[in-house]
Amino acid sequence: MTLVFDRIDDGSGQTHALVIGVGGYKHLFGGSDPKNQVIPQIGVLKQLTTAPRSAIAFAEFLIETQDQWRSPLGSVELLYSTPPEDDLQVPADFDAQGAAFAEIQEAYDAWRERCDKHQDNIAVLYFCGHGVEKEEQYLLAEDFGKSPGNPWLGSFAIDSTQLAFWACKAQTQCFFIDACREITDSMKEYDITVLPLETPNFSQPEADSTMIMKATAGRETALGPKKGVAYCTQALIRGFRGDAADQDGSGWVVRSGIISDRITRILRRVKNDQAFRQRCPCEVTKSTELLRLPDGVIPKLWLEVVCEPEEATSRARLSCTQLTLPGQPAAQQHTSVGEPIQKEVEAGTYVARSEFDDGEFLGAHDMYPASPPDFKIRLESVPT
C-alpha cells in the first residue's frame, strides 16, 4: 500500500481517502498463480484492466482537487493490483502494488484511525474490482480464491463494513463502490461467511451524513471500457468537477445529495446506454457539501442547439451567445450552418437564434438557462 498523498494534520478537519482498485486476481483464470477453483463460476471471473486505472484516476482527481474539499485533503491511501502483462503506465508517486485481503485490512485500519481523529473529517472509501452479492455485497481482494475450498477468505462484506463505520468520529462518510453485484447459481447453494473489515460497534451514535453509491443495481455487472476508467467512476469524477454542482450564492458547490440525484444524467453524458435509473443506486442519509469549485470557476455543460421540428435544422443558421453581466468581457458566439450547435460551454444564460436564408421557416430567438450536466435548446421554427 502507499500513502500517495500525506498532509495529515490530526488537529483539524480533513478529507481522508482509501482508494482500492483490484484488477489482478492472482488465483483466478488468467492470474499469475491460477488455482482450480472448487466453486463453479468463481474460477472464470476475469482479470480487470479497468479497476486499477479507475482507482488511479480517482486518486489523481482527489489530489488535483485537494484544497476544494470542504475539509481539505489530508491523505490518500492507494492500493491496486494489475493483471499479468498489463501495460498500465503509473504516475511515479503511485508505484504501489498489492491489494490482497491483509493489505486491504491494514490500509482500512490505518485509514479508519485517521478518520476517527476529528468530527469534521470527511471519510472517502473507493473500491473498483470484482464484487458479488448474496445477503449483502462482497468485494473481492487480489488473493481471492487462494484457498479454493474457501475462496471467501480473500473478500470482505462492504455493507456491514459501512454500517460499522458509522461509529467513526468523522461525521461525513462517503463510500463509492464500482463493482459487480452478481449472484451466481453456485453461490445460492453455499452458506457463505464473509466478514466485514470492521465489526459493528453500537457504542457510538451514528454519523451525521452518510452516503454509499454503488455502480450497479443488484444482480448486475459493473462495466467499463477495456484499459479505461469504469463508466460509473467517470461519471462520479465528472460530477465532482461540476456536473453535480449548484450555485449557493458564494460559488458552485457539490453536495452528496446532488451527486445522488444527478448521477444517471451524468452517466448519460459518459455512455448513453448505461444511463438508466437503477444504474447507480445511492443511499444518502443527509445531503452535505463535499467540495466547492475554485473561485471564479464555472462548471461546464454540454449544450446543444437545434430547431424544432429538427428537420428545419438543416436549413438554418444557428447562433448562441452567453449573456454577460456588466463589466464582464464579451462572450464568444457559437455558430453553425445546417447542423446543430454542439459545444461544451459554461453554465449561464444564453441567447440562441435561428435564421433561414431560404425563407422556408421564420427565424426565432430567445433566452435560455443552461445548467450542468447538459442542456438542449429547441428553437421553434414555424413554416412560412
Added chain:
Amino acid sequence: MSGETVVAEPARKSTLSVSLTSYGGVPSDFPVKLEVFDAAFRPVVSRWAGVMEQVEFDVSPGVYIVRASVASGGRVEEAVDLTDGNNHCNLNLRTLSPHETQEWAYFSKAQEPPGESSLQNQTFRGAWIRLWKRQENGTWTIESFPQVANGESHADGVSFSVLMPDQNLYAVQIQGPEIASKIVAVPSTYSVMVLLRPVAEANSDLHPLDVIVSSEDWSMESFLSYMRSGVTEKADHFMNRDGGIAEQMLYEKISNPVRAAVGGYYLLNIGDLERIHGWAENLSNWFQWMPDGPIIRAWQLLLEAGRDPALQTDHFQQARERLLEATRRGFPLFTEGLRRLRDGLLLLDRLSEQHDTDVRRALLKVGAYTASADWSSTATTFLAAHPDPDDQTVTPEQVDQGARYYIYDVPISDMVAAGAVMDGQQIVAPGPKGNVFAKVTLNGLQLADGQAFQSFGQMQQRIPGIMPWQDWTIADNNLPLHTALKGLLITEE
C-alpha cells in the same frame, strides 16, 4: 404553501409574476419548488407553491432564471428579462408528462422521460398484472382488482386507479411470456394510482416494464421521492414546513398508518428520536399487517442504544424481536424500510458473530428481496415469481390459473380462449384509405391479402395510419373492441 427563502436583497424592485401550467392531472396543491436565480445561476429567492398557483416575487430589474421542479426530479426553466417590460413567466409543466393521466407519475416519481420503447413491441404482448393480498395467517392469495377506474391505455403507458377495500399488505405482480415476474408493494391507502410503462430504452440489464405505484397523498409521495433521490434538503424543507409535518404524520397513525410510517422513516434519517416518542411502538403493535411499524421501532431502539450504552442489552434484544417480527409480516411497503430491515438484521448478525440462527434465517429471507430490489423505487420492488418465496400454500398451477389482467396487447388466442372474441368474427379497423377488415382465427387475425397477426397491437403497429385498436369494432354486433375486452384488460376491468 409559503416559506419564502430570500437569498439576495434587491435594491429597486420589480414584480416577477410566475404562473404554472399543467394538464390538471394532479390536484392544485401538488407541491412544486419555485426558484429564482440571476443570469449566472446565483440563487435569489425560492418558495414552495401549488401546481396551479400564480406567485409573485419582488426582485430588481434584470435577467432571471425561473425554475419549477417537482419531486420526480423533473424541472422546467425559463429565462426572463425584466428590463424590457416583461414581468411574467409561465412555466409549462405539461412538457414533463406525455399525457394528463400520467402526470401524477411524472411529477412525483423519479423516472426517465418517455423514450422510444412502446407497449406495442412484441416484448409486451401478453404481459399481465395481478393483485396479491397477504392474509392474517401469513399466506398470500390472488385477488380480483377492486374497482378499477380512470383507466387509460397508450403505447407509452397504461394508467389506472384502484380503490383498495381495506388496509392490508397488498402487492401487484407483473409478468409476461417474455417478461420476468416483478413484485411491487401497494401502499394500502384508500385510492392507489398505477402506471405501467415500457422502460425508456431497451436494455438487457433492465426489467422492460416500469411499475409505478402511488397513493394520492402527494405530500407524502413527493417527500418519499426526495428522500430516495438523496435530495434531503428538499425533503427537510418539505417536512418542516407548517410546524413540522413529520411529527403530524406520526400523530395520524390511527387513520393513516402508511403516512405515519413515512414520517417515522424521516425522523430516523435525521436522527430525531425524541420526536418519534412512543408512536413507533404503537405503530408496530396496532397494525399487525404492516412490517414497517416494527422496522421503525427496531431502529429507534438501536439508535437509542447507540447514544446510551446502559440501554444496549435490553434495546438490542427488543430490536431483534421487532426485526424478526417485521420479517414474519412479509416485506415492508417502502424501499426505505427494506434497506432498514436488511441493515438492522446485518448489524445483529455481525454482533452475534453469525451465531443467531433466527437472525441468519431472517437475513436470508430478506436477501431474496434485496438481491433483486429496485433501490430507486419508493415502493418495495423486487423480481420474484411469488410475493413470498417460502410460501408453499399456492401451487404453481393455482398461480398460473389465478386472476390476472392483460396490460395492453392481448394475444388473439387468449381472447378467443376467454370468449372475448370468436373464431370467424370480423373486426373493423378504420384505416387511412377506408376500413380494414380482419378475420379472427384461433391463433390470430387474418387479412384478405394473407397478412396475419398475433394480436391487435401487432396489426396496428404494422399497418401505417390505422386507428388505435381500442377504436376498432366487431362487425357483427358493432361492439367496440375495448368493450369486448372487459374483464380481460386491466383498463377495462
